[in-house]
Amino acid sequence: MKKLNLTVKPRNDFNGAKSIISLRNVYKTYQMGEVKVHALRGVSLDIMQGDFVAIIGASGSGKSTLMNLVGCLDIPTKGEIFLKGQNITHLSESRLSSLRGRTVGFIFQQYNLIPNLSAFQNVLFPLELQEFNDSLAKKRARELLQLVGLSTKLNNLPSQMSGGEQQRTSIARSLAADPEVILADEPTGALDSVTGREVIEMLQKLWKNDGKTVIMVTHDLKLARYAHRHVELKDGEIIRTENNINMIQVKNGGNKK
Amino acid sequence: MRLSKCFKHALNMVVHSQLRSWLTILGIVIGVASVIAIMSMGAGLEDDITSRLSNSGADIVTITAGYSRAFDFGPGRDWGGGGSVATEEEIVLDRSDLQALRGLADISLINPTISGNAEVYYLGKKGSVRVTGVDTSVWPQITTEEIAEGRMLGPADSNVIVIGGSIADGFFEKPVGLNQMLTIEDRAFRVVGILDTNSMEIVMPLMATYQVLDDKEMDVYDSFVVKIKNEDDLETAIANIEEKLMLTRHVTAKDKDFSVSNPKEQAEIRAEMMSSMTAFLTAIAAVALLVGAVGVANTMFTSVLEKTKEIGIMKALGAKNRDILTLFLLNSVLIGLIGGLIGIFFGYLLSGFLPGLMGQGGVAGRLASSSVVTLQSVILAISISVVIGTLSGAIPAYQASKLKPVDALRYE
Numbered sequence: 001m002k003k004l005n006l007t008v009k010p011r012n013d014f015n016g017a018k019s020i021i022s023l024r025n026v027y028k029t030y031q032m033g034e035v036k037v038h039a040l041r042g043v044s045l046d047i048m049q050g051d052f053v054a055i056i057g058a059s060g061s062g063k064s065t066l067m068n069l070v071g072c073l074d075i076p077t078k079g080e081i082f083l084k085g086q087n088i089t090h091l092s093e094s095r096l097s098s099l100r101g102r103t104v105g106f107i108f109q110q111y112n113l114i115p116n117l118s119a120f121q122n123v124l125f126p127l128e129l130q131e132f133n134d135s136l137a138k139k140r141a142r143e144l145l146q147l148v149g150l151s152t153k154l155n156n157l158p159s160q161m162s163g164g165e166q167q168r169t170s171i172a173r174s175l176a177a178d179p180e181v182i183l184a185d186e187p188t189g190a191l192d193s194v195t196g197r198e199v200i201e202m203l204q205k206l207w208k209n210d211g212k213t214v215i216m217v218t219h220d221l222k223l224a225r226y227a228h229r230h231v232e233l234k235d236g237e238i239i240r241t242e243n244n245i246n247m248i249q250v251k252n253g254g255n256k257k
Numbered sequence: 258m259r260l261s262k263c264f265k266h267a268l269n270m271v272v273h274s275q276l277r278s279w280l281t282i283l284g285i286v287i288g289v290a291s292v293i294a295i296m297s298m299g300a301g302l303e304d305d306i307t308s309r310l311s312n313s314g315a316d317i318v319t320i321t322a323g324y325s326r327a328f329d330f331g332p333g334r335d336w337g338g339g340g341s342v343a344t345e346e347e348i349v350l351d352r353s354d355l356q357a358l359r360g361l362a363d364i365s366l367i368n369p370t371i372s373g374n375a376e377v378y379y380l381g382k383k384g385s386v387r388v389t390g391v392d393t394s395v396w397p398q399i400t401t402e403e404i405a406e407g408r409m410l411g412p413a414d415s416n417v418i419v420i421g422g423s424i425a426d427g428f429f430e431k432p433v434g435l436n437q438m439l440t441i442e443d444r445a446f447r448v449v450g451i452l453d454t455n456s457m458e459i460v461m462p463l464m465a466t467y468q469v470l471d472d473k474e475m476d477v478y479d480s481f482v483v484k485i486k487n488e489d490d491l492e493t494a495i496a497n498i499e500e501k502l503m504l505t506r507h508v509t510a511k512d513k514d515f516s517v518s519n520p521k522e523q524a525e526i527r528a529e530m531m532s533s534m535t536a537f538l539t540a541i542a543a544v545a546l547l548v549g550a551v552g553v554a555n556t557m558f559t560s561v562l563e564k565t566k567e568i569g570i571m572k573a574l575g576a577k578n579r580d581i582l583t584l585f586l587l588n589s590v591l592i593g594l595i596g597g598l599i600g601i602f603f604g605y606l607l608s609g610f611l612p613g614l615m616g617q618g619g620v621a622g623r624l625a626s627s628s629v630v631t632l633q634s635v636i637l638a639i640s641i642s643v644v645i646g647t648l649s650g651a652i653p654a655y656q657a658s659k660l661k662p663v664d665a666l667r668y669e
Contacts, residue, residue, distance in 0.1 A: 073573060073662045097577045106573050106574070112566070112570045116269055129571075129575045129580065
């Protein structure tokens, strides 16, 4: 696997690492008709730079809400969120957008590629948003698609690709703007077990080899075994935070694609 | 995102859009095409009237027998064909009227004319053609038509004719050139001139015309074409002519049996009529354009709704509100612009057809050859379509830009 232009950080020692995302006593309440739904109640969490965190919990536990907040897609009803030390709770939507575009790369369960754009254009899109130099952006998009093994499918539309290929495209896209954080929401949820394993192994490699902070939201405990740290949610509260001692590690360089 | 990239993605949206977008574009096409076609007609008309006013001499007055507002259809005219026999009761212009007019100081030239249809043969082909007999010494000075080839008729001419451009080119099987002989009602005439118009007329000396047209009586005229000495005194001159003729013909203003055309008045009436017709048609076209605009707005709203999830994805990827706003606004402007450009093309085609559809005869028919697509109307149409695109797209694009990423992503 080709390395991205990032410095590799030591994996197993987080004592010196800084927290990249911090939640301080965060509440999120939704108004559903006349009922108030408390999706998160007083969550405090530190995600260290270079960590691989799995946020696990049953459906309705608040993990999607937590993901939205961590990914700067939403702001909390109460409490504060710091991204790289910056309080994002009161940022304007546009500031939030550009911060998000530079810092967080998203991988969704349903891939969420833009249907009218080819794989190449999809990967290019975040770079265009960040106003990258044209030729550099194209070079990078090509490299990233090569990295995920799709160099022959550059011009395929999402509808012309399999689920696994689409998800790999979306991984390439999440890496486009070289963000520090990769946020994956049930990244294998729509895939069969073989392609699912390819995807999770790819994520682990991004963490291991390229020093990305990977945050994965899942209800699948088997998938969570690939993560370095587990955060378990129940009814909008964190009930467990611990390092995963039974972590499944992909062998270095043992990539299939 | 840079504007160029926004533009690229907006264009991509239009290209990949469903049939719906193309139908919307069609709406704009229809609106713009009709505006262009009608404005071109109007412009052509304006040119036509202006040229008529300047060339065709605002100092030329036509006097016909019979009283009718539309001097062209006065009973003094014989529309040919059947052998209408002049009865004693028939109202005519004759030698005494001519003498009376010659005595007027306001008039510099008088061209007494008769006209009718005659059988014309050329190289074995025949056809019915309108022939007009003129005073050969006056006609060259008074006519507004111009010679393309050869010469005008002269005072000494007797068995020669000048033919209209259409007779020369397309009427007979073979084109008629200078010095060719045409046979009109068994008499041979040599072509000495070809007029520079589409006219289907043959102009010949008055005396010869009396011999050619059986039903015409010597010294009885269909009309007098009169040149006024001083154009500025047109009104006075017309009044004097009327007074004099009433006196010689023993009639009063009430039972007046002749008409004097006023070229200025006629041009004005025609201009007024055509401008109100153009205004009416433009109003209809504007309604079509308005409907097109509503269509764009409708499509944009639907498009924003349809692309809600995409908007969510774009925002998750770092698109700012401004990016989304620009993207959708450009999309809408492009729909307007594409519609506008196609519309100009069709409007241009239509401006050639429309007058024909409205009937070849009369003013509209003449317009067929004279409608002009002006740069002004093209610029106007493009700006209108861009403005429509912007206005119709503004609210939907604003709505799109204000979508919250979380809600948009959740939208299915």
